[in-house]
Amino acid sequence: MASAVRSRLDTSVSALAPITQAPPAAIVNPEQFNLLMQRVQGLTEMMQAMRQPPTTTPPRNPPSGGLDLFSELLQRFPNNVHIMLEIAKVEAIIGRNDEAIMNFEKVRSVDPYIMTYMDEYAMLLKSKSDQAKLNKLVHDLLNIDPARAEVFVALSALWERKDERRALSYAEKSLRIDDRNISGYIMKGNLYLSLNRPDVAATAFRAAQELRPDLRSYQGLVRSYLALSKSKEALFTAREAMKVMPQSAKALKLVGDVHASSSGGREKARKFYESALRLESGFLGAALALAELHVVEGRNKDAVSLLERYLKDWADDSLHIKLAQVFAASNMLSDALSHYQAALRY
Numbered sequence: 001m002a003s004a005v006r007s008r009l010d011t012s013v014s015a016l017a018p019i020t021q022a023p024p025a026a027i028v029n030p031e032q033f034n035l036l037m038q039r040v041q042g043l044t045e046m047m048q049a050m051r052q053p054p055t056t057t058p059p060r061n062p063p064s065g066g067l068d069l070f071s072e073l074l075q076r077f078p079n080n081v082h083i084m085l086e087i088a089k090v091e092a093i094i095g096r097n098d099e100a101i102m103n104f105e106k107v108r109s110v111d112p113y114i115m116t117y118m119d120e121y122a123m124l125l126k127s128k129s130d131q132a133k134l135n136k137l138v139h140d141l142l143n144i145d146p147a148r149a150e151v152f153v154a155l156s157a158l159w160e161r162k163d164e165r166r167a168l169s170y171a172e173k174s175l176r177i178d179d180r181n182i183s184g185y186i187m188k189g190n191l192y193l194s195l196n197r198p199d200v201a202a203t204a205f206r207a208a209q210e211l212r213p214d215l216r217s218y219q220g221l222v223r224s225y226l227a228l229s230k231s232k233e234a235l236f237t238a239r240e241a242m243k244v245m246p247q248s249a250k251a252l253k254l255v256g257d258v259h260a261s262s263s264g265g266r267e268k269a270r271k272f273y274e275s276a277l278r279l280e281s282g283f284l285g286a287a288l289a290l291a292e293l294h295v296v297e298g299r300n301k302d303a304v305s306l307l308e309r310y311l312k313d314w315a316d317d318s319l320h321i322k323l324a325q326v327f328a329a330s331n332m333l334s335d336a337l338s339h340y341q342a343a344l345r346y
Contacts, residue, residue, distance in 0.1 A: 070083055070086050070087045070090070071087065074087065079110050081107055081110055081111050081114060084103050084106055084107045084110075085103075085104075085107055085114070085116055085117050087103050088100045088103035088104045088107065088117065088120070088121070089117050089120060091103065092120045092123075092124060093212070093213075093214050093215060093216075094215055094245055094248055094250075095215045095216075095245075095248060095250040097124050097127060097128070100120070100121075100124055101121070101124050101125070101128070104117070104118075104120070104121040104124070108121075112140065113144050115141065115144060115145055115148055115150055115151075116150075117150070118137065118141055118150045118154060119149070119150040119153035119154055119174070119181065119183040119184070120183055121137065122134060122137055122138070122150075122153060122154035122157040122158070122183075123153070123157050123183055123186070123187065123216075125137065125157070126157040126158075126160060129317075129346070131158075134154070134157060134158055135158065137154060138151075138154045138155060138158050141154055147177070148177070149174040149175075149177040149178035149181045149184060150174075150181075150183075151174075152170045152171070152173045152174035152177065152184070153170070153171065153174045153181065153183045153184050153187055155167075155170040156168070156170035156171040156174065156184075156187045156191070157187065160187075160190075160191065160194075164191055164194055164195060165195075167187070167191055168188065168191045168192070168195070171184050171187040171188040171191060172184075172188060174187075175188065180211055182208045182211050182212055182214060182217075185204045185205065185207045185208035185211075185217070186204075186205070186208050186214070186216050186217055186220065188201075188204040189201040189202070189204035189205040189208070189217070189220045189224070190220060192204060193220065193223055193224060193227070198223070198224040198225075198227035198228050199224075199228065201220060201223075201224045201227075202220075202221060202224035202225065202228070204220075205217045205220040205221040205224060206221065208220075209221070213241075213244050215241065215245065215248065215250055215251065218237055218238070218240070218241035218251070218254060219241075219250075219254060221234075221237045222234045222237050222238050222241075222254055222257060222258060225237065226257075226258065226261050231258065231261065231262065234258045234261070235255070235258045235259075238251070238254040238255040238257070238258045239255060241254050241255075242254070242255055247279065248279075249276040249277070249279040249280035249283045249286060250276070250283070250285070252272050252273075252275050252276040252279065252286075253272065253273060253276045253283070253285060253286045253289060255272045256268075256269040256270075256271075256272030256273045256276065256286070256289060257269070257289065259272065260289065260292075260293060266293055266296070266297065269289075269293060270290065270293055273286045273289050273290040273293070274290065277290070282310075282313065282314055284310055284314045284316070284318070284319060287306060287307065287309075287310055288307075288318060288319070288322050290306060291303040291306050291307050291322060291326070292322070294306065295325075295326055295329065300326055300329060300330045303326045304323065304326055304327070304330075307319060307322060307323050307326070308323070315342075316346055317343040317344075317346035320339040320340070320342040320343035320346075321339070321340070321343045323335075323336075323339040324336045324337070324338075324339035324340045324343065327339065
């Protein structure tokens with residue numbers, strides 16, 4: 001049974017058998033089971049539709065559409081690793097990072113030898129700057145199966161802040177092992193952006209998009225196009241992300257980012273950032289972007305007022321750095337120093 005858990009998740013629908021022995025309440029009769037499998041087949045077709053190239057019509061159902069069905073299946077088959085992995089993967093795709101991390105951690109608590117989608121988990125830990133957990137994950141994966149593509153994506157995530165060239169070599173090795181590894185393309189694209197090669201980065205993000213629409217590749221493409229001064233392409237990509245994920249605050253922010261890149265688009269950008277915050281009040285990224293607009297337009301007090309609302313519940317180093325910058329620009333050097341010092345504690 002353990003070997004079945006460690007196999008690739010996309011083998012067949014039969015992988016939905018519970019990993020642990022299900023309690024009697026989880027057992028369904030053949031008729032109920034057949035009905036469940038019909039619904040799973042519909043979900044499978046939806047997930048396949050998500051893999052269409054981004055130049056085609058976006059799928060009718062957004063990626064988040066499968067979460068309710070997966071949650072229902074999980075109630076019937078509690079602690080099923082395969083279902084929890086699919087839930088975590090979809091959450092990562094649509095940018096629900098905290099929820100995805102929590103579900104990946106649940107998976108590892110049930111089966112510490114799981115390899116499937118651990119590259120996704122590694123990228124999430126990197127985004128949270130959780131080096132301790134990322135170190136442990138890489139160590140565990142190397143001990144389980146060091147030849148898997150997921151391991152090299154995790155290594156790339158681990159080395160990104162230490163040595164970008166080395167991190168890039170790991171990302172490229174993951175793609176030599178598995179040229180359909182979406183996480184590998186996203187890591188490669190982000191690293192080339194860091195190395196000031198937006199042209200190559202855009203190619204990597206497009207390769208990821210051809211396999212499956214993903215918020216992270218949309219974000220990378222927008223950043224790449226803006227760096228290449230291709231505003232029309234950036235706006236088209238951001239709008240496409242919003243169509244595919246209509247209830248995503250992060251997709252709304254992406255459209256705002258494109259408008260904010262030009263002085264004539266700042267009012268539109270403000271509206272998109274405010275819409276993102278209405279949809280997800282705790283979205284720090286949108287708050288930081290809106291604060292930056294306030295600063296650019298000389299409304300430093302508005303920027304401080306906005307950012308200070310996030311200090312209690314959503315503070316991190318980026319929030320303290322932004323506050324320090326605003327205070328410094330306002331010649332309030334003591335407050336600026338205090339926030340720079342707070343940022344160093346993260």
